[in-house]
Amino acid sequence: MSGVWVYVEHSGGEISTVSREALGAGRKAADGLGQPLTALVFGHDVAEAAKSAFSYGADAVLGADDETLADVRIEAHGELLTKLVTDRTPAVVMAGGTNNGRDVLAWAAAGLDAGMVVDGIDIDVDGDTVKVTRPVYAAKLLATAFVTEGTQFMTLRSRALPAAEATDNSGEAEWVEAAMAEDDIRTKIVGYESAEGKISLTDANIIVSGGRGVGGPEGFEPIQELAAALGGAVGASRAAVDSGWIPYEHQVGQTGKTVSPDLYIACGISGAIQHQAGMRTSKVIVAINKDPEAPIFKIAQYGIVGDLFEVAPALTKLFKERLD
Amino acid sequence: MNVVVCTKQTPSTTAVYEVKDGVVSWEDPGGKPLVVNPWDEYAIEEAIRVAENHGADKAIALTYGASEATEVLKTCLAMGCKEAVLVSDEAFAGSDAVATARILAAAVNKLDDVQLLVFGKQAIDGDTGLTPVMVARKLGWTPITYVSAIKEIGDGQITVERVRGNGKETVTAPLPAVISVVKEINEPRYPSFMGIRKAGKAKIPTWTASDLEVDGPVGGDASKADWSNVFTMPAREGSVEMIEGETVEEKASQLVDKLFEEKVI
Ligand SMILES: Cc1cc2nc3c(=O)[nH]c(=O)nc-3n(C[C@H](O)[C@H](O)[C@H](O)COP(=O)(O)OP(=O)(O)OC[C@H]3O[C@@H](n4cnc5c(N)ncnc54)[C@H](O)[C@@H]3O)c2cc1C
Ligand SMILES: Nc1ncnc2c1ncn2[C@@H]1O[C@H](COP(=O)(O)O)[C@@H](O)[C@H]1O
Numbered sequence: 001m002s003g004v005w006v007y008v009e010h011s012g013g014e015i016s017t018v019s020r021e022a023l024g025a026g027r028k029a030a031d032g033l034g035q036p037l038t039a040l041v042f043g044h045d046v047a048e049a050a051k052s053a054f055s056y057g058a059d060a061v062l063g064a065d066d067e068t069l070a071d072v073r074i075e076a077h078g079e080l081l082t083k084l085v086t087d088r089t090p091a092v093v094m095a096g097g098t099n100n101g102r103d104v105l106a107w108a109a110a111g112l113d114a115g116m117v118v119d120g121i122d123i124d125v126d127g128d129t130v131k132v133t134r135p136v137y138a139a140k141l142l143a144t145a146f147v148t149e150g151t152q153f154m155t156l157r158s159r160a161l162p163a164a165e166a167t168d169n170s171g172e173a174e175w176v177e178a179a180m181a182e183d184d185i186r187t188k189i190v191g192y193e194s195a196e197g198k199i200s201l202t203d204a205n206i207i208v209s210g211g212r213g214v215g216g217p218e219g220f221e222p223i224q225e226l227a228a229a230l231g232g233a234v235g236a237s238r239a240a241v242d243s244g245w246i247p248y249e250h251q252v253g254q255t256g257k258t259v260s261p262d263l264y265i266a267c268g269i270s271g272a273i274q275h276q277a278g279m280r281t282s283k284v285i286v287a288i289n290k291d292p293e294a295p296i297f298k299i300a301q302y303g304i305v306g307d308l309f310e311v312a313p314a315l316t317k318l319f320k321e322r323l324d
Numbered sequence: 325m326n327v328v329v330c331t332k333q334t335p336s337t338t339a340v341y342e343v344k345d346g347v348v349s350w351e352d353p354g355g356k357p358l359v360v361n362p363w364d365e366y367a368i369e370e371a372i373r374v375a376e377n378h379g380a381d382k383a384i385a386l387t388y389g390a391s392e393a394t395e396v397l398k399t400c401l402a403m404g405c406k407e408a409v410l411v412s413d414e415a416f417a418g419s420d421a422v423a424t425a426r427i428l429a430a431a432v433n434k435l436d437d438v439q440l441l442v443f444g445k446q447a448i449d450g451d452t453g454l455t456p457v458m459v460a461r462k463l464g465w466t467p468i469t470y471v472s473a474i475k476e477i478g479d480g481q482i483t484v485e486r487v488r489g490n491g492k493e494t495v496t497a498p499l500p501a502v503i504s505v506v507k508e509i510n511e512p513r514y515p516s517f518m519g520i521r522k523a524g525k526a527k528i529p530t531w532t533a534s535d536l537e538v539d540g541p542v543g544g545d546a547s548k549a550d551w552s553n554v555f556t557m558p559a560r561e562g563s564v565e566m567i568e569g570e571t572v573e574e575k576a577s578q579l580v581d582k583l584f585e586e587k588v589i
Contacts, residue, residue, distance in 0.1 A: 071493075074457060074460075074467045074469070075466075075467065078461075099469060099470055099487070099488075102453055102454065102457075103457050103467070103469050106421075106454045106457040106458050106461075107457050107458075107460075107461050107467065109421075109422060109454075109458070110421075110422055110425055110457065110458035110461035110462055111461050113422055113540060113548075114422070114548060115420060115422070115547070115548025115549040115550075116420075116421060116422070116454060116549060117549050117551065118451075118452050118453070118454065119451065119452070134551075135451070135557075136449070136450060136451055136551065136554065137335065137339075137341055137348070137350075137448070137449055137451070138337065138448045138449075138451065139451075139557075140339075140341050140557065141341055141343060141348065141554050141555065141556055141557060142554070142555055142556070142557055143551045143552075143553060143554045143555070144551075144553040145549065145550065145551040145553075146549075146550055147548050147549055147550070148547075148548050148549070148550050149548055150548060186466045186497045186498050187466060187467075187468060187495050187496075187497045188495065188496050188497065189493055189494070189495055190483075190494045190495065190496055191493065191494035192488065192491060192492070192493045192494070193491050193492045193493075194489070194490055194491035195490045195491050200489070200490050205588075206588070206589070230589065248507065248508055254337050254362070254448060255337075255362055255363070255507060262588040263583065263586075263588040263589070273337070273338060274337045274338070277337075280557070283588060284583070284586050284588045286579065286583070287564075292566075297564050297566075298564065299564075300564045301563060301564060301565065302564070302565050302566075302567055302579055302582060302583075303564050303565070303566045303567065304566075304567045304575050304576075304579060305566065306572060306575065307572075310572045311572055311575065311576060314572050314573050314575075314576035314577075315576045315579065315580065317576075318576055318577055318580045319580060319589070322580060322584070323589070
């Protein structure tokens with residue numbers, strides 16, 4: 001069993017940030033094990049993405065270019081992965097911790113009766129084993145998790161590890177056939193509606209979040225303005241979402257999205273444990289709250305006790321000046 | 325046809341954890357340490373709605389866990405599921421995601437005429453989100469994850485809307501299928517008073533290893549994923565720097581300086 005594989009997600013020839021992070025982690029694992037790093041690039045019209053995978057440090061690329069693989073369908077991508085792992089027995093298969101990455105690897109791992117661990121925020125090579133550190137119990141605890149035998153399947157939490165940088169590395173991809181014909185793939189995608197243009201919370205470098213303290217839907221205006229000045233996304237606590245002030249897709253926390261931006265600014269959020277579960281792995285946390293006793297200050301790096309309706313606009317003004 | 329909801333009992337969201345010699349325990353300040361996995365409430369509701377609105381004969385609740393897990397099945401019955409089954413055996417303890425999928429798949433195979441399995445998107449203890457796809461693979465059924473709306477069920481087909489990246493994808497697939505659902509799919513109902521009384525009296529069968537034909541090994545020894553080394557998060561606490569200043573502008577300006585120094589802007 002040898003080789004570290006990274007299942008790469010891409011669109012329009014570009015490799016996604018999470019997959020670049022996975023390639024970075026894959027490099028670390030491959031070097032630690034003394035084995036080559038192979039990128040798996042499945043899709044349709046993927047020549048560019050395959051090239052790009054080399055530039056992000058892959059020693060080899062296993063590509064599959066077929067219409068049936070154009071959109072990620074669990075069966076089509078998962079069966080191909082299953083077949084390749086059966087034939088070539090890699091030591092490690094990694095992916096970014098996206099819905100697709102987790103689903104495709106889970107399908108293959110179940111088919112192969114292999115072990116799988118998810119959501120690594122760090123990895124470490126110990127002998128032949130790649131160990132991941134991961135949050136468990138709603139990110140209230142950490143665990144070291146690993147696969148004890150056979151091919152080691154794993155996913156990495158997005159934004160936890162540094163993305164591989166582009167280099168001038170290049171190479172020739174090896175091309176393989178799809179594993180399933182269209183007639184055998186049961187899921188058919190009949191429509192797609194994108195919410196283009198919005199910065200997705202999980203990808204954002206900077207998130208400005210509002211809670212019950214914003215007081216109403218219009219209270220999100222200063223939050224939005226601060227986020228816009230910083231090129232960031234808008235988050236919210238469940239209390240704000242449940243009050244109907246902002247749609248659910250903005251909710252951060254245990255029953256919302258899990259985020260780890262470089263900067264998380266919590267405005268008018270008390271910092272309930274369920275909210276913390278979704279944001280405590282952020283690199284720098286700033287809390288703005290009227291109440292000096294609010295629990296959010298316990299996990300923040302910087303705190304301002306004050307009215308968010310004064311502090312947020314003051315920050316927006318300064319950031320606009322400094323970033324111009 | 326019948327629809328089955330798979331649900332897990334988990335610690336409550338307010339649980340406070342302690343790790344001692346690698347053993348995790350928790351207490352709940354609210355006094356309800358074990359609950360229905362919060363993500364599964366949407367799955368239970370959706371299974372009941374499939375019976376109510378899409379012509380399924382009944383919704384059946386299935387959980388694998390310790391004997392206390394009958395409590396979550398009672399909640400399912402109180403909400404409107406017509407049957408419930410607990411799968412429980414010492415021999416299963418310590419199963420990883422693949423072994424859990426084998427156990428659940430075997431239990432589903434023992435039930436009559438199941439065409440649809442409904443899962444939550446993940447359990448808040450292990451937080452893996454692997455079970456739905458792995459069960460689908462073990463059963464050989466169509467996997468459809470992160471479903472935000474069921475549009476239609478009929479003629480042996482299911483059509484759903486699911487979350488994909490930043491958008492929504494519409495997918496059709498033949499039954500039998502396995503779906504996992506997200507929060508926006510519905511608003512779970514509260515159990516009715518009558519429902520709670522009925523559930524209290526219900527006899528819930530327990531299936532053990534000998535009742536099931538599990539295809540492959542189960543339990544801790546058969547599991548290839550090890551997560552036994554659990555520890556507490558390094559504290560972030562106590563490290564906050566409160567920004568002081570005479571005016572709001574002064575505080576804001578100090579904070580902006582710090583954030584530039586941190587290189588997070
Ligand atoms: C099963 C379950 C799951 C949950 N999942 C989540 C989840 O995913 N995400 C989540 O966020 N929550 C979740 N919660 C809810 C969570 O417990 C809290 O209820 C919620 O996070 C509180 O939101 P908040 O901080 O906005 O409100 P509050 O706790 O009411 O806090 C508002 C804060 O704003 C401050 N404030 C008020 N006005 C101003 C002002 N003008 N300027 C500055 N500060 C001001 C106040 O001092 C207060 O500290 C969940 C709860 C349960 C039971
Ligand atoms: N022991 C179990 N019994 C029944 N259903 C389960 C069990 N574990 C997980 N599930 C289901 O699988 C989903 C995903 O769980 P997990 O893969 O553990 O994160 C949950 O939301 C449940 O619907």
